[in-house]
Amino acid sequence: MSHILAIDQGTTSSRAILFDDKMRIVAVAQEEFEQHYPASGWVEHDPADLWSTTAGTCREVIERAGLGAADVAAIGITNQRETTLVWDRHTGQPIHNAIVWQDRRTAETCRALREAGHEPTATERTGLLLDPYFSGTKLKWLLDNVDGARARAEAGDLLFGTVDTWLIWKLTGGAAHVTDATNAARTLLYDIRKGRWSATMCAMLDIPMQMLPEVRDCAADFGTTRGDLFGRAIPILGVAGDQQAATVGQACFQPGMLKSTYGTGCFALLNTGADPVRSQNRLLTTIAYQLDGTPCYALEGSIFVAGAVVQWLRDGLRIIREAKETQPLAEAADDGQKVILVPAFTGLGAPYWDAECRGAIFGLTRNSGPAEFARAALQSVGFQTRDLLEAMTADWAGGGGEVLRVDGGMSANDWAMQFLSDIIGAPVDRPAVLETTAMGAAWLAGMRAGLYPGMEGFAGGWALERRFEPSLPPAARESQYAAWKDAVARTLTR
Numbered sequence: 275m276s277h278i279l280a281i282d283q284g285t286t287s288s289r290a291i292l293f294d295d296k297m298r299i300v301a302v303a304q305e306e307f308e309q310h311y312p313a314s315g316w317v318e319h320d321p322a323d324l325w326s327t328t329a330g331t332c333r334e335v336i337e338r339a340g341l342g343a344a345d346v347a348a349i350g351i352t353n354q355r356e357t358t359l360v361w362d363r364h365t366g367q368p369i370h371n372a373i374v375w376q377d378r379r380t381a382e383t384c385r386a387l388r389e390a391g392h393e394p395t396a397t398e399r400t401g402l403l404l405d406p407y408f409s410g411t412k413l414k415w416l417l418d419n420v421d422g423a424r425a426r427a428e429a430g431d432l433l434f435g436t437v438d439t440w441l442i443w444k445l446t447g448g449a450a451h452v453t454d455a456t457n458a459a460r461t462l463l464y465d466i467r468k469g470r471w472s473a474t475m476c477a478m479l480d481i482p483m484q485m486l487p488e489v490r491d492c493a494a495d496f497g498t499t500r501g502d503l504f505g506r507a508i509p510i511l512g513v514a515g516d517q518q519a520a521t522v523g524q525a526c527f528q529p530g531m532l533k534s535t536y537g538t539g540c541f542a543l544l545n546t547g548a549d550p551v552r553s554q555n556r557l558l559t560t561i562a563y564q565l566d567g568t569p570c571y572a573l574e575g576s577i578f579v580a581g582a583v584v585q586w587l588r589d590g591l592r593i594i595r596e597a598k599e600t601q602p603l604a605e606a607a608d609d610g611q612k613v614i615l616v617p618a619f620t621g622l623g624a625p626y627w628d629a630e631c632r633g634a635i636f637g638l639t640r641n642s643g644p645a646e647f648a649r650a651a652l653q654s655v656g657f658q659t660r661d662l663l664e665a666m667t668a669d670w671a672g673g674g675g676e677v678l679r680v681d682g683g684m685s686a687n688d689w690a691m692q693f694l695s696d697i698i699g700a701p702v703d704r705p706a707v708l709e710t711t712a713m714g715a716a717w718l719a720g721m722r723a724g725l726y727p728g729m730e731g732f733a734g735g736w737a738l739e740r741r742f743e744p745s746l747p748p749a750a751r752e753s754q755y756a757a758w759k760d761a762v763a764r765t766l767t768r
Contacts, residue, residue, distance in 0.1 A: 275347035278725065279335070279508070280716040281328055282709075283353045283437050284516065285374065285538045288327035290335040291712045292346075295725055297735070299709060301339035303331040310371060315378035315620060318371035321359055324437060325444045333504065343505035349445075350512035350719030351496075352519035352711050353437040355460045358412035360423065360485070361440070363433045366448055369420050372437070373412040376539075376578060376620050380411035381629040387411075392478055399465045399472045401550060401559030406629055407576065409436060410462030414479045427482045434485040436461065438513050442496050445510060450497030453487045455564035456518035464489070466550060466561055469569065492518070492563045493722040512718025514563060516711050517541040521562050521572065523714030524679045524705065525733035532666070532677070534659055535711065536684035539623075540580035542662045543572040544670055555665035556625040563718075565729075573669055575624040575662030579617040581684050583651045586619070593644040601689045603648035613637045614761040615650040622766070625665040630767045655684065656694040657758040663698055677701045681710040688742075696746035697755060706737040 276295040282288070287307065292300040307323040336343065356375035361368045373379070384404045387393070393404045402408055413434055417424040426432045435443065439453045458464040458471075463481060465472040469489075476483050490496065496510040514522060517535055521543045524533040529547035534540060543562060550559045550571040562572035579586075584597045594600060614636045616622075621629040635650070663678070678700060684690055685704055695702040707713055720726035727735075744751075 275345060276725070277341060277345050277347065278716045278720040278723070279332060279346050279349045280712040280719070281332065281349060281351045281441065282516070282712045282715065283324060283328055283351070283441060285354045285376070288324065288331050289712070290328070290331035291709060291716070292335050292339050292341070293713070293716045293720070297713065297716065297720070297726060299707075301335045303334035303338060305331050313379070317374040317376045319357065319374055321361070321368040321372050321440060324372065324440065328441055329444075329503065336504065343508060346504070346508050347725050348509050348511040348719040348723040349499065350715035350717075351438050351441060351510065352514055352516050352715035353441070353457070355436060355457060355515040355517065356407060356409050357437050358409045358416070359435050359437070359440045360413065360416050360432050361443075362426075363431060366443070369423055369432065370416055373416070375407060377412065378406045378620055378629050380406040380415050383411050383414065384629070387478070395478070396462060396475065397552070399467070399475055400462050401459065401466050402462050403556065403558070403627055405627055407623070408460060408462040410475065410479045410481065413481055417480070427485050430484050432485055433487070435487055438515070439487045442510060442513070445499045445503065446497040447500040451487045452490055452496050454490055454492050454494070454513040455561050455569060456492060456515040457513070458489045459561040460515060466559065466569070466571070491565055491567060492522070493565055493718045509723070510719070511722040512715050512720075514715060514718060517543060517574065518561070518563055519714035520681055520711040521545070521714070522717060523710030523712070524681060525736040526562070526679065527729055527733055531679070533679040533681065536580045536655065536680065536682035538580065538582045540577035540655060540659060542575045542659060542666070544666050546571050546573055546670060551669060553665070553669045555668050556627055557662070557665050557669060558624065573666050575665060577655070577658045577662070578620050578623045580655045580658070581682070582619070583615070583617045583654060584684070586617070587648060587651055591647065593647060597683070600648045600652055601687050603645045604652050604689045607645040607649035608641065611637065611639055611642060611646050612757060613642055613646045613650040614757055615647070615654045616761050616765045617651070617654050618765055622762070624662055626762065626766060628766050628768055631765050634761065634765045636761045636764070652687065652690040653693055655690060656697040657755065659694060660698050660755060677703055679703045679705065681705060681708055691742045692745070695742040695744045697751060699744050699748070699751060701744070702742040703738055704740045704742070706739040
């Protein structure tokens with residue numbers, strides 16, 4: 275049993291990655307699944323797709339590696355956060371599609387709660403803001419809009435979970451209804467200071483507390499898989515939400531260390547240590563990880579559209595066939611054109627939190643074409659990251675943050691990472707292993723299983739692949755950023 279199986283259940287695909295006893299990747303399996311858009315601003319997943327693609331890729335990766343279940347010491351899970359599921363505790367049948375983190379259907383509910391003066395209470399307890407992004411209002415919507423759901427929930431017949439909880443329920447054959455502290459911290463229902471579900475928040479959102487899963491450390495016993503799934507029962511020993519797993523995978527264990535992950539969205543986390551820092555700049559206070567009952571906190575900035583803007587170029591505008599085409603296009607763009615894209619396709623996240631604004635393009639000329647669109651798309655990610663880092667710098671007086679560690683699919687784009695370094699005016703470090711999210715989940719499980727080293731040993735093994743240094747003159751940097759801020763101001767609705 276010298277391998278760890280990491281499940282990385284994401285927004286557009288499920289992946290399974292096998293790591294050996296030296297934390298090296300042995301095999302990878304991936305399967306995409308359908309996105310459902312039943313109305314403007316609504317995004318759903320079929321819970322059956324989340325499960326079938328997860329189970330299928332797990333079986334495939336073990337077979338691809340030429341191994342068996344007897345070779346797997348433990349499973350670690352990392353997942354898209356905030357996505358909300360409700361199912362029957364007796365049958366395991368979901369009552370509705372999963373409502374995805376990107377979904378904006380509860381914007382009006384959040385506005386009403388803010389106008390009623392509830393946001394300070396929510397922020398004090400959960401570290402979050404009243405935004406449709408988080409699970410709590412999604413859960414309320416399901417109870418209010420699915421026939422009979424609220425009565426069934428109050429009778430104790432329905433269970434709530436984020437994707438990790440749903441997968442563990444399925445993996446264990448319904449034996450475990452659990453989550454970890456990082457996923458719980460994203461629900462708008464968890465008191466991150468007291469380390470328990472908040473009765474105040476559940477009352478505010480009219481959520482029956484018996485629906486909620488048990489909360490455990492990131493490295494803990496989450497149950498064992500059904501024996502018939504993979505050939506033998508395998509313990510599940512590590513769980514963390516995707517951005518927290520990436521923070522762990524990047525070995526950001528010291529206060530002041532900073533990472534940014536570029537997947538469908540972009541999420542920057544700054545380790546603030548043992549004390550939660552309340553943001554004055556509309557960032558989120560969250561749990562970076564929790565080990566041995568002790569939480570480590572972070573400031574987080576959330577960008578809803580990062581890699582998704584490249585998908586838009588491919589699937590919406592159809593000006594590229596593959597993501598890698600954006601780099602030569604951006605390099606060929608006309609320097610005389612100053613096209614700026616604000617990719618507010620589902621509103622803007624931190625530090626603006628405007629759920630109602632929508633995307634906009636500024637500076638178009640008759641000669642604007644695919645190259646200029648590609649450059650503007652990549653630049654939008656750098657500009658948004660600077661928004662987050664400026665807010666973090668204003669909130670955090672503990673030092674650090676001088677270097678940004680990056681990961682995720684878009685971090686492989688050299689042009690985008692060089693622009694990121696230029697616009698933030700700081701070095702950007704890309705690790706040798708870009709699979710940091712899966713690596714974080716694998717380390718949590720492997721460390722718990724006794725296969726991998728502790729925190730210090732793991733951090734000592736972090737390796738740099740390339741450092742990007744800023745080369746843009748300060749005046750040019752500030753001019754470009756000022757143009758971005760002006761474009762955002764023109765896009766916001768409040």
